[in-house]
Amino acid sequence: MLILRIVTFLYGLLTIIAIGEEAKSNGIQWVHGLYPVFSLCLMYIAIKVEPSIVLYIGLLGLFIAAITSGLITNTFQWKHIIARLVISLILLWSWNNLS
Numbered sequence: 554m555l556i557l558r559i560v561t562f563l564y565g566l567l568t569i570i571a572i573g574e575e576a577k578s579n580g581i582q583w584v585h586g587l588y589p590v591f592s593l594c595l596m597y598i599a600i601k602v603e604p605s606i607v608l609y610i611g612l613l614g615l616f617i618a619a620i621t622s623g624l625i626t627n628t629f630q631w632k633h634i635i636a637r638l639v640i641s642l643i644l645l646w647s648w649n650n651l652s
Contacts, residue, residue, distance in 0.1 A: 565595035604648040
């Protein structure tokens, strides 16, 4: 359970770091503001509470933000979307079955 919490926290933290780097190179877009909100949802789940609707909101929000960001900045990549989908499904399965 501790490893799952660490992985979930790191996923949220690394997403915030990555979006900061993207904003530096491509400029700040309105969609970049969504990433910290949804990442903090994941980090909150990892630290404080048992999985709840906040986990689903965080993962779905990051997935939608990734699609939107790719379309807005003309950097849409299917590999990135598929990777986010796989990670999200693994985290959902893990939180629902291992916790």
